[in-house]
Every structure is written in structure tokens, then in C-alpha cells.
Amino acid sequence: MSAHYLLGIDTGGTYTDAVLFHEDRGVVAKAKSLTTRHDLAIGISGAVDAVLEVASVPLSAISLVSLSTTLATNALVEGQGGRAGLVMIGFGPEDLKRDGLAESLGADPVIFLPGGHSVHGNETPLDMSALEQALPELSGSVSSFAVAGYFAVRNPAHEIRVRDRIREISHLPVTCSHELSSKLGGPRRALTTLLNARLVSMIDRLVGACEGFLERRGITAPMMVVRGDGALISASEAKLRPIETILSGPAASLVGARYLTGLDNAVVSDIGGTTTDVAVLDDGRPRLDTEGAVVGGYRTMVEAVAMRTYGLGGDSELRVNDRGLSASYTLGPRRLLPLSLAAHEHPRAVLPVLERQLRSAHMGRHDGRFAVRTGIPDYLAAGLQPQEKALFERIGSEPIALEELLTSTLQRATLDRLVARGLVHLCGLTPSDAMHVLGRQHQWNAEAARLGLELAARGKDGSGRPIAASAKDLAQKIVDRLTRQSSEVILAACLAEDGIGDIDAMNSREIDRALQRASGIAHFSINLDRPLVGLGASAPVYYPAIAGMLSAESVIPHDADVANAIGAVVGQVRATATVFVTTPEEGVFIVNGAGDSLRLIDEATSFDAARQRAREAALHQARLNGADDPVVVLIEEIDAPEIEGNRKLVEARFIATASGRPRIATD
Structure with a gap:
């Protein structure tokens, strides 16, 4: 392996990351590029080309390409996907x-x-x-x-x-x-x-875009995709079973966090544009959710790391509740295209509108809001209702102000359905905009962020006062809200891991007092028993304050911004097959799973057949998944109680797991 370079790619909702990794030298080069929804290959090529330019490594030296992504996770969290x-x-x-x-x-x-x-x-x-x-x-x-x-x-x-x-x-x-x-x-x-x-077309586009880019660059190495349990599968298998890539990005980040920090025990929290993903490292291993991954409120049958995903990130929608005596704020779960990013890409379509709205003597209900097509292929818009199709046709590849787009209240619900289908982005205020105004982020258009925050700050609360004294004041309130909500979701994940998930971290008065450091005769405090590892490009600007609120040690490793891409190349291939033996009647044994049903009349023979079938199926799938020389481990679970002195077989399960390093290109 010492002569080989591994290329890791992570395609997130906002950024695509790339790293060139060497087993002896570690990260040789890294780069980021904006994820381009209309053509994912553009974002991939932007990141990979930058890495190759910095590293000056011949393309023939790249022996493996591995991809992780949060696109499937984000789609389920936001309720998106094809019909x-x-x-x-x-x-x-x-x-x-x-x-x-x-x-x-x-x-x-x-x-x-x-x-x-x-x-x-x-x-x-x-x-x-x-x-x-x-x-x-x-x-x-x-x-x-x-x-x-x-x-x-x-x-x-x-x-x-x-x-x-x-x-x-x-x-x-x-x-x-x-x-x-x-x-x-x-x-x-x-x-x-x-x-x-629902995810097939999305992952097919992603893998296809990556494969097409690699082919154009002359990179012939095998391509892998990270699964939700941190294992790797071949790109061809990922296209058939894209659901296995839910929590791919978070799983890769956990593998990357372990590699980057060397910590055996930690709470790992990865903040992206759309989601915050929280998991626990115990004795150097991620906990797995044996019941199946929960994403977007649905419990699936996909085995994955015990990662809890929340719709909270740097691009989360800001929602203001101005009905009380003082305004309150909530972030997420929906992702918006930040005004600073929308103006960075389309300045002439965004800045003049914001300036005009700010000059107006009266606030409009849609001030600071735009819509723009995501750019996915038109065939994915199949099945639109007439009113949806009519509104979709009025939205183009440049942002259009909602005040111009929406002419009736009913159209807002129609627009929301287009957003849920992944066809349209809403643009508006997010924590990323707040960070631009506070001078802690600089990559996009800070002027658009300032204008948007000034527009929002003009709103009045229930007592008739402006909700914020200035754009900077509102920006700080938004960042404070992100710190608080992040602390709550991290606590919620930790409490659930401790088996006391019935404590609602978001609504508990006791936890509220502890996080606020509220004074009183009875003093409440809360802390974590292990370090908090912050990952993500924006981790350095958010996580010190979050760790402080949780009274935890803050660990933000070098290369935290590309932990997912690193995790994508340091994992293993793994495949599992389960074969069952049942007894529908005395003296008859049915072998099911990994093939056609087999009817036998001897228990020992049926068990041997099940063992062999499980091993062969696991090995076959591991090789399909891209493993090189996989090794099999077999677990047997026999449910055969004694009833009135006689042994009665209810069910026997033979679970074979084959694992190995991914197959690499050789000279």
C-alpha cells in the first residue's frame, strides 16, 4: 500500500471536499468546491482538480477512489426524493x-x-x-x-x-x-x-457524475462509496442500493474523527449546511444502531452507525416568532440557499432586489426571500400537478423574488411542494449569513447578508419594538440560537445513548436552567463525560462555544473540514448474509435465505447447508462490494427450547460477515 495514493471525495449539500491520502504520509492535499446540484461533476472536478494541482501526483499513482455523501441523508431529512x-x-x-x-x-x-x-x-x-x-x-x-x-x-x-x-x-x-x-x-x-x-436517481446521478469525471481525467482506479455503517461498497452496488448510503457522510466523518484524533471515547458532532450529525465513540469503535437508522423521522431497516441526524446546520432556515412580547428564533429543519451564497453566484439578480426592499417604507411578507431552480434534470419533474407545473415554469436558473413570483396565498403551498421534490431552492437568511456579517466567514457575498439582516431586523415583536437593534445584533442572536440548539441536539443524542431519551432536552426546564447557568438556591449543571469533537468546515467558529455551554473539552482536529473525505478512504468493505432454518412440522427442516427454499429431513444436514450458504453468500456479496481477499466470520443463533423434556427447534439463524480492504488498482 505504501506506493499507492487514495482519493477521497465527500459531496455534501453545500460543499464537495476532496483529499489525497497516503497511508504513510496521511493527508497530502485537500480542497473544497461548491456542490453544484445541476451538474454534480462540476463541484467534484473543482475539488479534485485543486487537490491534484497542489499534490503534483501522477494520475497513475491513484489506486482507489472513495466517495461519501450526505445527499441521501439530506433528501430524507428535508422530505425530498423522486416520485x-x-x-x-x-x-x-x-x-x-x-x-x-x-x-x-x-x-x-x-x-x-x-x-x-x-x-x-x-x-x-x-x-x-x-x-x-x-x-x-x-x-x-x-x-x-x-x-x-x-x-x-x-x-x-x-x-x-x-x-x-x-x-x-x-x-x-x-x-x-x-x-x-x-x-x-x-x-x-x-x-x-x-x-x-426515491433515492435511486439522486445517487445514480452522483456516482455517474463522479465516474464520468474520473474517466475524463484518465483516473482508472476502482471506485467505492461509504455505507451508513462506515463500510465501503463498490459504486455499482451503491447505485442499486442507495438507501445504504443514508448516513454515509456521517459514518465517514466518524471514521475520520477516530483517525484524526486518536480518541477512543468521544462525542462526535459534525455540522454541515443542512444537518448536524451526532454519534458516540466507545473504545475506539462507533456504536451501531441494530434496530435500523432513523433519518427524517423514519426508522429504516438499514444498519448504520448510531448517528442521530438533526435538521440544523449553517444553512438552516431562520424562523422568527414575533407574536410574543419579545421575538424568539428557531433554526431548521429546512435548508435554504443563504442570501450571501445566492448573491455570490447571482449578484445582479439578488442585490438590487434587497436594496429596493430595504428602501421601501413598508415591510413585505416575502422580503429577503427568493426561489431558484436546483438544476436537476427535467425528467425528475415527472408527475407535477398543473398548478405545480405552471409555477415551476416561472422559476428559472436565476433567483426570482417571492414577492414577484407568488400572487396568491395558495401558491405558497405549491412552492413548498416543489421545494420538497428537490426541484426548487428557497433563498433566505441563515446562520451562514449571520457569520458573514460578524466577520467570521468570508467566502461569499457579505453585502447581501447585511441587507437581508437589516430587512429582518425591521420586524416588530408583540410589544411593537424592532426584533433587533441592528444587523449585527440580529446576527449575534442567530449565532447564539445555533449554539443553544446545537447544545440541545447533542444532549438529546447523548441522553438517548444513555437510555434516558424520555428527557426532552429541547423542552426540559431543568436542562434550560443548566444551559443558561441560571442562578438559584438549587443550582443545575450538566456536562459530558468525554471530549466533544467538532467536525465540519464551520466547526472552529461554532464548537468552542457549544462545548463551553456543555462544560465539555472542545477538540477540533486539524483537517476537521475534510474528515468525511478522509473517512471515505480508511474504511473496510463488509457484507453480511443471514440464512434461516425453521421446522414447519416434525422431522422437516426448511432452509431459507440467500437463494431458493431448501427442504430437508435432518437437522444437522440443514444446519451444514445453512452455514455453507451463508458463507458463500457473504463472500460473494463482499467481492461484489469490492473487497480484496475477504475473510468470513460466522455467528450462529439457535432458538431451541426444551418443552416437556423434548428439544424443539423454533428457528436457527446463521449470520456470516465477510470483510476486507477494498480492491485497489495495481501497476
Whole structure:
């Protein structure tokens, strides 16, 4: 490995980072470039080209490229994603009420088909009539499909038949639930599959943009993507299972934090433009969430680091509540395009409007707000309602003031739906703008930030007083609010890890007194038992104050701004396969998982078959994921209680995990 360089890339909601890493020398070069939603390759090339120029390393020396991203996480947190059609086999409408499936489905179409299997893999006949009738229309109104069958983890035959038929008619991407999880729990598996389907086009665009850039530059190294548990998978597998990349960026940051700090025990908090991600390092390892990652309020079946993601970041929307005697502020969960960034990219479209609004004697309800297309391909706008399509056509590639765009109250809800689809950015005030006014950030247009803050500061609270004395005064209030909210979400994550998540850190009077250092006969205080590691480009400007509020040691490592990209290249490939053995009747043993059902009449023979099948499946998947010479570890879980003196096998689970370093290019 000593002769090889590894290229790590992290594509976030605001910035794309790149690092060139050498196993002996560490970080050789690093760079950032704005993430370009309309063409992700532009942001990738900006960061990678800058790194290659600084490092002066021949392209042939790059033996591995690894990518982490927060785009999937951000999309789920913000409720974004393509329109997907859900096909439920053997389920009924009542099953949508479980595990948040109905809420996640929203207005997307669902088809129920008779069929499915029993716990032992026995079939209920499949009837695809409803699918055949709906497919011609659906093929033009969705961007992908999700298929979930009853007990498909025991027998996936019906999912495969439905998948093949959908692909034949629609030629659209199709995700099957058995491809994502071997766990029981149909509705939650269906939810995970639905979310995966919505993310397919987004991750496909990202991986495709990266692959296209590498090809144009003549970089022929294998390409990997970070999974949500910190392991690596090949780019081709990531495109099939993009849901596994939720928490990819946070997982990579945790791996990077361990490498950069050498700390075995720490609370790691990574602030980006859209989210704050909090996790705990114990004995040098990240805790894993065995129940499945929770993102955007939904618990999935994706095994990932026990990372808690909150819609709070440098580009979070500022919301002012001016109804009380004094104004209060809340940040997030939605990300806005900061005014300073919008004006940096489109000065002539933004600055004159802000100046005109500030000269006006009266405040407008949409002052300081703009809309602009995100730039994603037009085909992803499939299925828009007529009023949505009409409004979308009025929004272009340059920001347009909301006062000009919106002519009725109802159009605001329409605009919000376009934002939720990921088609439109809202531009407005954020903590990043506040930092520009306070002189702690300098990369974008500070004048636009000042104008926006002066506009907002003119607002009146319930007592008729301005909500802030000046733009700088409001900027400090915003930064103070970010410090407080960040402290609350870090505490919430730590309390949940301690098993006392029923304490609401955001609304607890006791925690409020402790964070405020409130005086009183009874004095409340709170602190962490380990250092707080702050990651992210803006960590140095935010985290000392956050650590101070939490009475914790602040650790902001060198290269904290590219920890994700570093974590992307120092991880391992890992794949897991689970095979089950059950007994539907005395003397009969059914082997299910990682292939067709197998019926045997001897327990020892069935166990040997399950072990071999699990090992082979894990090795096969690890090699597909990009592992070089993987090693297998097998765990056996036998549920066989003694009943009236007789041993009764309920279920046996054989869990094989294959792991190894990623395959690299060699001379």
C-alpha cells in the first residue's frame, strides 16, 4: 500500500471536499468546491482538480477512489426524493398504517397484489392483474418503483417476478425489499424499499457524475462509496442500493474523527449546511444502531452507525416568532440557499432586489426571500400537478423574488411542494449569513447578508419594538440560537445513548436552567463525560462555544473540514448474509435465505447447508462490494427450547460477515 495514493471525495449539500491520502504520509492535499446540484461533476472536478494541482501526483499513482455523501441523508431529512410507485404483494391497505409507511408514501401511488409467502416460504398464488392495468399510466408519472412482498426475505420469488415485469414495461429502476434487508417486519421493510426507490436517481446521478469525471481525467482506479455503517461498497452496488448510503457522510466523518484524533471515547458532532450529525465513540469503535437508522423521522431497516441526524446546520432556515412580547428564533429543519451564497453566484439578480426592499417604507411578507431552480434534470419533474407545473415554469436558473413570483396565498403551498421534490431552492437568511456579517466567514457575498439582516431586523415583536437593534445584533442572536440548539441536539443524542431519551432536552426546564447557568438556591449543571469533537468546515467558529455551554473539552482536529473525505478512504468493505432454518412440522427442516427454499429431513444436514450458504453468500456479496481477499466470520443463533423434556427447534439463524480492504488498482 505504501506506493499507492487514495482519493477521497465527500459531496455534501453545500460543499464537495476532496483529499489525497497516503497511508504513510496521511493527508497530502485537500480542497473544497461548491456542490453544484445541476451538474454534480462540476463541484467534484473543482475539488479534485485543486487537490491534484497542489499534490503534483501522477494520475497513475491513484489506486482507489472513495466517495461519501450526505445527499441521501439530506433528501430524507428535508422530505425530498423522486416520485415512486409502491407495489405491495400479500399486504392490505391496513398495513400502510404501520411504521410510518402511510406518512412516508404521501401522495405517491400504491398497488396491492394478492400473493406472498408464509414464514416457511410456502406460496400464496400471485395475481398481477392490477399491476398490468396500472403500469402504462404509472410508467409516465413516477421515476422508480419499490416492491415489497409478504415474507419475501424467506422466499423472494414473487418480488422477482413483479420486478421483472415492471422493468419490461416501464424500463424504470425497481427496488425489491429482499435486496435490502433479511429482517422480518414487512411494513418497515416496505418503507425502507420506498425510500430507496426515491433515492435511486439522486445517487445514480452522483456516482455517474463522479465516474464520468474520473474517466475524463484518465483516473482508472476502482471506485467505492461509504455505507451508513462506515463500510465501503463498490459504486455499482451503491447505485442499486442507495438507501445504504443514508448516513454515509456521517459514518465517514466518524471514521475520520477516530483517525484524526486518536480518541477512543468521544462525542462526535459534525455540522454541515443542512444537518448536524451526532454519534458516540466507545473504545475506539462507533456504536451501531441494530434496530435500523432513523433519518427524517423514519426508522429504516438499514444498519448504520448510531448517528442521530438533526435538521440544523449553517444553512438552516431562520424562523422568527414575533407574536410574543419579545421575538424568539428557531433554526431548521429546512435548508435554504443563504442570501450571501445566492448573491455570490447571482449578484445582479439578488442585490438590487434587497436594496429596493430595504428602501421601501413598508415591510413585505416575502422580503429577503427568493426561489431558484436546483438544476436537476427535467425528467425528475415527472408527475407535477398543473398548478405545480405552471409555477415551476416561472422559476428559472436565476433567483426570482417571492414577492414577484407568488400572487396568491395558495401558491405558497405549491412552492413548498416543489421545494420538497428537490426541484426548487428557497433563498433566505441563515446562520451562514449571520457569520458573514460578524466577520467570521468570508467566502461569499457579505453585502447581501447585511441587507437581508437589516430587512429582518425591521420586524416588530408583540410589544411593537424592532426584533433587533441592528444587523449585527440580529446576527449575534442567530449565532447564539445555533449554539443553544446545537447544545440541545447533542444532549438529546447523548441522553438517548444513555437510555434516558424520555428527557426532552429541547423542552426540559431543568436542562434550560443548566444551559443558561441560571442562578438559584438549587443550582443545575450538566456536562459530558468525554471530549466533544467538532467536525465540519464551520466547526472552529461554532464548537468552542457549544462545548463551553456543555462544560465539555472542545477538540477540533486539524483537517476537521475534510474528515468525511478522509473517512471515505480508511474504511473496510463488509457484507453480511443471514440464512434461516425453521421446522414447519416434525422431522422437516426448511432452509431459507440467500437463494431458493431448501427442504430437508435432518437437522444437522440443514444446519451444514445453512452455514455453507451463508458463507458463500457473504463472500460473494463482499467481492461484489469490492473487497480484496475477504475473510468470513460466522455467528450462529439457535432458538431451541426444551418443552416437556423434548428439544424443539423454533428457528436457527446463521449470520456470516465477510470483510476486507477494498480492491485497489495495481501497476
